[in-house]
Amino acid sequence: MQLAKSFEQAACMIVLLATQQPTIPLTADVIHERIGGSATYIRKIIRKLVVAELVTSTSGNNGGVHLARSPEEISITDVVTAIEGPLQSFPDHGYFDQVFKDVEPVADEGTKVVNAIFAQADQLWLTFLSQQKIATLIKELLAVQEIPVLDWTNQSDDKMMQLNQLLTRMRTD
Amino acid sequence: MQLAKSFEQAACMIVLLATQQPTIPLTADVIHERIGGSATYIRKIIRKLVVAELVTSTSGNNGGVHLARSPEEISITDVVTAIEGPLQSFPDHGYFDQVFKDVEPVADEGTKVVNAIFAQADQLWLTFLSQQKIATLIKELLAVQEIPVLDWTNQSDDKMMQLNQLLTRMRTD
DNA sequence: GCGTTTTTACTCGGATACTAACTGTCCGAGTGCTTTCGG
DNA sequence: CCGAAAGCACTCGGACAGTTAGTATCCGAGTAAAAACGC
Structure with missing residues (x-):
């Protein structure tokens, strides 16, 4: 008895979106580049999260997805039921x-x-x-006190280095 | 996320065997007649229970299956892991x-x-x-204080009536 | 009558299909921002 | 300069194909008790 593989991907998306600058929505393509796997299937998973009202999607140019509420208010159970339905x-x-x-x-x-x-x-x-809220999960995951916010859209190596520096700085504080 | 259908059948078998006279083992065919479904698949499920050492099977004439230990010592977890493996x-x-x-x-x-x-x-x-032990499950199931023991091999209507009478007698005690 | 062989009634375990749920792909349609164009 | 039309970059959502885990079937082989057999 196991959760679907898509659940793991969905959880990753939520984490990704939680660390994303709220002003800039993430495109399905950007999410796919980070998570990997099937690009088109990623969209189906996003769709489920939209239906479950965990994320909101905006159409048109400069559109994309962003979290519907703060990571403190999203629990793992929310993600599970969004993907799998009632247990x-x-x-x-x-x-x-x-x-x-x-x-x-x-x-x-x-x-x-x-x-x-x-x-x-x-x-x-x-x-x-x-x-178990997404917020605490991320803090444990990255070993920091506060959730770092960055722009995953910008894929330059510089940004990645900036994140690394940001993280180590946050940890030493 | 759901347990396999075969788990439900396996659980039924354990219950069946728990109410069976320990001296008379149950044939795969008899079990199948009670539970229904696919006769050959029932055997595969039995096999899993044997491997997990929940039941013991004896070959040859007058062979069959019987519980390896008392219903008090078999938990639902035991049956789950027997069928599904470690969770x-x-x-x-x-x-x-x-x-x-x-x-x-x-x-x-x-x-x-x-x-x-x-x-x-x-x-x-x-x-x-x-x-949650099988023993308590059966007692709740049949609404009795002690587990009734009978011979499921004997399929006559008389036996079924005897069970019904036995049950009502046990309940009124 | 007693030991040996055959029959019988089961289980064992692998090879092989079938099935449904999950995963992945494709395509036409909709939406909203941006640019272009005409007056 | 301003409003309408065209273009663009995305999402939406359903139809369809592939894959895998679970379900189901089949068959040859092994095992032990009971019956049949021979002396």
Whole structure:
């Protein structure tokens, strides 16, 4: 049981967008250059994030995507449900009811019991991940106190060096 | 993100075997008649349970499968890992490292952080389900204090009526 | 009657198709900024 | 100088193709109990 590969890519996008200057939206192409993989599929993933209202996209020239709310208000659970839909780990095909179908007093209580158990387990998983915000994730990731903001659109090596310098400066503070 | 359909079937088998007279092993065919679905695939699932040492199978005439240990000592987690293997909900394709590949001081710490978070969430899920034993599940399922034992091999309607009577008697006690 | 062979009823485990979900591609259409053009 | 038209750079969203994990089938081989057989 594993999340889809696209979830990992989606999470990367959110992180990317969180460190992007809010004034400059990111193009699907720029995102793709950073994350790699299939350029067209990246768009499909972006679309899911738009539908889930985690990011906003603007059409036309100089368009692109940017976060819909601050990284402090986006949890990992948000990203998971955006990509995968509501979580239900137990695949209910009614086999339990089938087995005990002629045991009359039990009727179709079978799956209900099992479903309830898994619903609890799922809830534990979800609530834990809902406490993990993108903001704290990035801070851990880059080992800094505050989220650095830069412009990923500018791809020159200089910018990359600037980020490195920025990071080390932030860490030593 | 969902468990495989075969997990549900596997769980049913364990329940079935738990209520089976320990002296009489169950044939793959008998199990199939109760659970339904594909007869040959049922065998593959049984095989997984055997490899995971949840059930034991004996070859030859009058052979079949029976539980390897008591239902009190089998947890839902055991069944999950028997069918799905070790749980790792985060699909680690290294995208995070890819994004920050030229941010030198971070190096390949990216996936480690994310992996750690999901490992915690998974652990919560697993430990909760490891506390849910098959024995208690069955008791809830059938609304009885003790697990009823019968012979599923005998398929006559009489036996089914006997079970129903047995259950109502156990409940009123 | 007793040991050996055959039959029978199972499991074992690999090779092979089928299927659905996920992944990836393609293309026509829409949107808004920018530029061009005519008066 | 100003408004309308054309061009451009993007996104939108659906239709379609490829890939992979899970599902399902088939078949030859192995194993142990029971039945049949021979002396």
